[in-house]
Amino acid sequence: MKDKLLEIQDLSVWYKTYRGNAKVVNGINLSVNKGEKVGLVGESGCGKTTSMKAVLRSLSETNAIIPKGSIFYGEKDILKMKQNELQKIRRRDISMISQEPSAALNPVFSIGEQMMDVIRFSEEGGKLSRKDKQEKAINAIKSVMISDPERILKTYPYQLSGGMKQRICIAMSLVAPRNLLIADEPGTALDVTIQDQIHRLLGELVEEKQMSLIMITHSLGVARELSDRIYVMYAGEIAETATTKEIFANPVHPYTVGLMNCVPRLSGGGIAEGIYGYVPNYINPPKGCRFYTRCPKASDVCQENKPEMKEIATGHYVACFNYDK
Amino acid sequence: MENKLLSVKNLKTYFLVNKSKQQYVKAVDDVSFDINQGELVALVGESGSGKSTIAYTLMGMNEVTGGEIIFEGEDIAKKDRSFDFKKKVQIVFQDPGSSLNPHHDVKQILSLPLKVHKIVPPNKIESKIAEILEMVGLSEDFMYKSPTAIGGGEKQLVSIARALCSNPSFILLDEPTSSLDVSIQAKIINMLLKIHQENKLTYLFITHDLSLVRNISTKVIIMYLGKICEIAETEEFYRKPLHPYTQMLLSSIPVVSEEEEKLKPKRIQSRGEIPSPVNVPKGCSFNTRCNMVTERCFIEDPVMREVSKNHFVRCHLCEEQV
Numbered sequence: 001m002k003d004k005l006l007e008i009q010d011l012s013v014w015y016k017t018y019r020g021n022a023k024v025v026n027g028i029n030l031s032v033n034k035g036e037k038v039g040l041v042g043e044s045g046c047g048k049t050t051s052m053k054a055v056l057r058s059l060s061e062t063n064a065i066i067p068k069g070s071i072f073y074g075e076k077d078i079l080k081m082k083q084n085e086l087q088k089i090r091r092r093d094i095s096m097i098s099q100e101p102s103a104a105l106n107p108v109f110s111i112g113e114q115m116m117d118v119i120r121f122s123e124e125g126g127k128l129s130r131k132d133k134q135e136k137a138i139n140a141i142k143s144v145m146i147s148d149p150e151r152i153l154k155t156y157p158y159q160l161s162g163g164m165k166q167r168i169c170i171a172m173s174l175v176a177p178r179n180l181l182i183a184d185e186p187g188t189a190l191d192v193t194i195q196d197q198i199h200r201l202l203g204e205l206v207e208e209k210q211m212s213l214i215m216i217t218h219s220l221g222v223a224r225e226l227s228d229r230i231y232v233m234y235a236g237e238i239a240e241t242a243t244t245k246e247i248f249a250n251p252v253h254p255y256t257v258g259l260m261n262c263v264p265r266l267s268g269g270g271i272a273e274g275i276y277g278y279v280p281n282y283i284n285p286p287k288g289c290r291f292y293t294r295c296p297k298a299s300d301v302c303q304e305n306k307p308e309m310k311e312i313a314t315g316h317y318v319a320c321f322n323y324d325k
Numbered sequence: 326m327e328n329k330l331l332s333v334k335n336l337k338t339y340f341l342v343n344k345s346k347q348q349y350v351k352a353v354d355d356v357s358f359d360i361n362q363g364e365l366v367a368l369v370g371e372s373g374s375g376k377s378t379i380a381y382t383l384m385g386m387n388e389v390t391g392g393e394i395i396f397e398g399e400d401i402a403k404k405d406r407s408f409d410f411k412k413k414v415q416i417v418f419q420d421p422g423s424s425l426n427p428h429h430d431v432k433q434i435l436s437l438p439l440k441v442h443k444i445v446p447p448n449k450i451e452s453k454i455a456e457i458l459e460m461v462g463l464s465e466d467f468m469y470k471s472p473t474a475i476g477g478g479e480k481q482l483v484s485i486a487r488a489l490c491s492n493p494s495f496i497l498l499d500e501p502t503s504s505l506d507v508s509i510q511a512k513i514i515n516m517l518l519k520i521h522q523e524n525k526l527t528y529l530f531i532t533h534d535l536s537l538v539r540n541i542s543t544k545v546i547i548m549y550l551g552k553i554c555e556i557a558e559t560e561e562f563y564r565k566p567l568h569p570y571t572q573m574l575l576s577s578i579p580v581v582s583e584e585e586e587k588l589k590p591k592r593i594q595s596r597g598e599i600p601s602p603v604n605v606p607k608g609c610s611f612n613t614r615c616n617m618v619t620e621r622c623f624i625e626d627p628v629m630r631e632v633s634k635n636h637f638v639r640c641h642l643c644e645e646q647v
Contacts, residue, residue: 164598191371191372191599192534193573193574193595194371194598196576196579196595197596199579220581221578224579224581248581260581261511262510263507263536264511264534264536264537264540265536265539265580265582265584266536266539266575266589267539267582268563269540270540271511271515271540271541273515274511275508
């Protein structure tokens with residue numbers, strides 16, 4: 001049996017709004033093994049970022065509620081941790097790369113200063129001399145293929161391009177040894193050629209340092225290239241999960257199938273019709289299956305009852321009544 | 326012979342950045358291409374390559390620094406766009422959130438072009454709007470909604486509806502689906518293709534998504550740093566991409582099947598970033614990132630050559646193939 005690094009059990013996240021609670025994440029189960037690359041795929045607003053922010057407990061404290069669920073990191077439940085334990089996890093174990101690199105870096109501090117902060121709070125950081133820290137930062141910047149790291153340390157974020165900033169964010173999250181890296185669409189704000197470089201770099205570094213990776217993305221293509229196992233999320237619920245190979249060879253959930261058909265193919269053949277309708281309202285979500293309103297295979301059962309996750313092949317789970325047998 | 330609708334010759338759009346040093350950003354530099362009636366031409370490039378600037382220059386939103394824009398046989402580069410041109414040519418912007426007036430409802434937004442171009446008599450405006458909304462796949466209820474109250478995909482449909490109001494013959498689509506999800510993108514693209522066929526329109530489709538282009542366009546234009554690298558018909562383009570930049574673009578696309586993986590030129594790995602357009606490298610502007618760079622590329626800027634019928638490439642390496 002493989003070692004589980006992170007296990008999310010039955011997690012729900014609600015956001016308070018003036019019209020009532022928006023049930024954005026609704027009872028998801030997700031696990032990451034040691035050294036595994038997991039892709040979390042879904043369209044915008046399906047709760048993929050929200051659920052991952054819950055892992056680091058960086059959701060808005062005034063606005064977000066976690067009514068149930070637990071997130072086990074090793075033996076401990078992150079949701080029940082005290083502030084100082086949590087701080088340790090954030091500084092030493094799990095790091096997150098955000099979608100928008102320019103928003104993730106502080107504009108009034110130089111790259112060097114920001115990087116030193118990360119090193120200072122890492123496990124061995126307190127013992128290092130300033131020179132050692134500097135050297136560590138320089139090595140980290142070199143590892144993300146940026147030339148002239150000494151100069152980069154003195155620059156401010158506004159002096160760098162989007163691709164460079166994203167590289168710096170990656171360097172920062174890898175400057176100290178980590179166990180888990182959560183990458184929230186790291187290439188979306190960038191051009192395809194730059195995105196390709198960032199993804200390749202991320203894949204190589206994760207493998208080299210034997211970390212686990214959760215790759216949040218809306219693109220099935222990106223997930224295919226960068227993950228061993230994929231979770232497909234729809235409207236705050238996990239619709240389907242399987243190994244990357246299996247899910248592309250044999251997608252079964254109607255949403256996964258629909259999503260896959262929508263992707264324009266390089267080999268041509270036109271574009272499928274798209275998925276009928278829109279994402280449901282989170283304040284009053286459908287009672288049964290949340291995909292009911294848009295599903296081409298919907299029946300009466302789906303309207304009233306919530307489908308459970310069923311294993312239809314080894315490691316291939318799907319939440320759909322069509323695969324009950 | 327196909328009917329030429331628009332012909333751009335040596336078009337230049339420069340922006341002044343420093344008056345005392347006479348420093349310019351050459352956003353569009355010596356660009357030539359033709360668009361025939363009924364074509365769906367895709368203009369592809371990274372951000373900062375000047376593809377939107379071309380669209381804005383065609384629309385008359387930017388001043389032309391040099392060159393000709395021949396629309397229906399008349400050079401309009403240095404003139405104000407005529408009323409007739411404004412009726413025939415429409416544009417759909419990338420960000421529907423900022424291109425629709427949030428203080429107007431959809432009916433007000435759509436009735437303005439109908440009134441200005443006198444498409445229908447005032448008493449029929451409402452029924453015409455309903456007709457156009459139906460054309461783009463929105464229900465009549467949307468007429469009284471505000472753009473702030475509808476989703477991103479629906480907003481983009483409204484801005485497409487607005488472009489269709491004046492019965493145009495040519496529509497410039499500036500990344501109409503790049504901010505949307507794939508399931509919504511598929512819907513909008515299908516609707517656009519349907520209208521393209523039914524109304525015999527001509528599109529200039531600006532995008533950065535080459536796998537989308539494969540499925541919709543008849544001709545592909547690749548731009549890099551204000552210059553065109555390659556022009557070819559879609560079939561030919563994907564069978565035989567010649568310019569190193571095109572190959573780099575194609576090999577960077579994340580794909581979802583093995584079949585597609587085989588179509589990608591494998592040996593090219595993308596590297597480097599697009600240089601600042603103020604300091605364009607000497608010689609070929611792609612020489613900082615090119616995998617097949619030679620000495621000549623640093624000295625001499627290549628010119629456009631026709632390597633096979635309707636397939637133009639601007640690269641020294643393709644010279645021998647002519």
